[in-house]
Amino acid sequence: MNGAASSGRLPGNPMMWVLIASEMAVFGAGLAGYAGARILDFETFRQSQALLDWRAGALNTAVLVASGLAAALAVTARKHGQTTSARLWLALAGSLGMIFMAVKIAEYAAKAAAGIDIDTNDFFTLYYLLTGFHLAHVIFGLVLLAIAAIWTDVETMETCVAYWHMVDLVWLLIFPVLYLAP
Secondary structure (H helix, E strand, O other): OOOHHHHOOOOOOHHHHHHHHHHHHHHHHHHHHHHHHHHHOHHHHHHHHOOOOHHHHHHHHHHHHHHHHHHHHHHHHHHOOOHHHHHHHHHHHHHHHHHHHHHHHHHHHHHHHOOOOOOOOHHHHHHHHHHHHHHHHHHHHHHHHHHHHHOOOHHHHHHHHHHHHHHHHHHHHHHHHHHHOO
């Protein structure tokens, strides 16, 4: 074993970990705000949550988990000197990220067609803010995956993939809270 794991340091650039920690704090605050608002108006949140398509959320969860695996395999390939393989894994990760975007945009379109928007009620205000902010992070993460595919040194790849894993982790928190919580 070599590299970041055996040296005891976090992989990639340390400044990315500062960004990741700050982003996790922002999403944590958003989810805490959601929990507080849900307590104050449980029935509206319950009824509104029932209007979400949990299957689309579950599909997006599977897509992002698979994407995170592909990104991790890209780093492993690059550490073994397999740059072409690493780029292919990154392309798969990015393609899955684009599928996530397409599913999320389809969800938004279905809500718009039903007359549901950010002003419908507090649930949907928070739904759109949390998922929209996450979607912006997906877009930025896709840019980082492209950068990692162009500049394939290990540190760049680890840095960009660490961010992508944060995007995955945030969705793993958002999905059950917004779509599944009783």
